Amino acid sequence: RKEVEQDPGPFNVPEGATVAFNCTYSNSASQSFFWYRQDCRKEPKLLMSVYSSGNEDGRFTAQLNRASQYISLLIRDSKLSDSATYLCVVNIKGYGQNFVFGPGTRLSVLP
Amino acid sequence: SAVISQKPSRDICQRGTSLTIQCQVDSQVTMMFWYRQQPGQSLTLIATANQGSEATYESGFVIDKFPISRPNLTFSTLTVSNMSPEDSSIYLCSLQLTSGRETQYFGPGTRLLVL
Numbered sequence: 001r002k003e004v005e006q007d008p009g010p011f012n013v014p015e016g017a018t019v020a021f022n023c024t025y026s027n028s029a030s031q032s033f034f035w036y037r038q039d040c041r042k043e044p045k046l047l048m049s050v051y052s053s054g055n056e057d058g059r060f061t062a063q064l065n066r067a068s069q070y071i072s073l074l075i076r077d078s079k080l081s082d083s084a085t086y087l088c089v090v091n092i093k094g095y096g097q098n099f100v101f102g103p104g105t106r107l108s109v110l111p
Numbered sequence: 112s113a114v115i116s117q118k119p120s121r122d123i124c125q126r127g128t129s130l131t132i133q134c135q136v137d138s139q140v141t142m143m144f145w146y147r148q149q150p151g152q153s154l155t156l157i158a159t160a161n162q163g164s165e166a167t168y169e170s171g172f173v174i175d176k177f178p179i180s181r182p183n184l185t186f187s188t189l190t191v192s193n194m195s196p197e198d199s200s201i202y203l204c205s206l207q208l209t210s211g212r213e214t215q216y217f218g219p220g221t222r223l224l225v226l
Contacts, residue, residue: 032213043203043217044154087153091213099144099215101154 003027004102006088012108017078021105023071023088033064035073036087038104044087047073078109113138115218117204123224124194131190132221134204139184142207144215145177149200160187160204194225 006023013019025033033050048055050062050071061074071088088102114137124130134143143160157177158166166179181187191198201222205215 034214041222043220046214046216049214099156103153 002103003092003100004088004090006086006102006105008103008105010106010108012110013078014110015078015080017109018074018076019078019107020075021073021086021088021107023073023102025069025071025088025090025100027090027092027100028069030069030090030092032091033062033071034089034091035060035062035071036089036101038085038087040084044101047086075107078107080109080111083107083109113140113206113216115204115206115216117218117221119221120219121222121224123226125226126195128194129190129192130194130223131188132202132204134187134189134218136185136206140206141184143181143187144205144207145179145187145189146203146205146217147200148203148220154203157189157202160189191223194223196225199223199225 004025011019035047036044037047038044048057048060048062050064052064054063059076063072075082085104085106087104090100092098092100116135118133122130145157146154147157148154156169157172158168158179160166160179160181162181162184176192178190201220203220204218207215
């Protein structure tokens with residue numbers, strides 16, 4: 001089983017739609033969680049950290065369920081500029097830093 | 112955050128040659144990392160570049176193939192040695208700032224094609 005799994009997509013949604021991405025992780029000792037965004041031919045950029053209580057940043061809401069080892073990202077009122085690949089990232093602390101990246105979910109927001 | 116630059120941004124190389132990629136940061140950072148992203152894949156950590164000591168390599172990566180230098184807190188290099196077409200990939204350096212939350216920030220990447 002892969003350490004971090006995501007819906008591969010692609011998700012094709014119209015502008016204004018709400019879309020949700022799911023991510024599961026296998027290591028119950030994982031310490032911290034992030035969503036990164038990667039545009040085509042660009043480097044990944046931090047979108048938001050995921051806190052235990054859930055957190056919101058504008059149109060983006062992240063949720064963490066430690067018991068189920070599950071992370072989600074909700075995007076409301078999708079914009080064309082939201083089109084990208086969304087990477088779920090888990091920090092498995094142990095020897096040094098150990099960020100494990102999921103395979104990513106590709107989103108296309110259509111006009 | 113910090114400003115991270117990588118050189119070269121891209122290169123086309125012949126099989127059997129080596130390429131050294133440079134990563135420069137505009138501030139001192141404790142932890143720097145090197146990742147590989149193969150076409151259509153997610154990121155895989157190659158190694159942690161330790162300042163003043165040997166890099167720490169992940170499973171499947173060895174120093175002979177990917178020697179790394181970290182002479183100071185703002186600079187690191189990754190060499191891809193004796194290249195084969197399977198090494199065609201994007202190579203990214205990243206860093207974790209010494210203060211603030213434990214997030215990683217990435218350089219723009221080096222796009223390598225091996226013929």
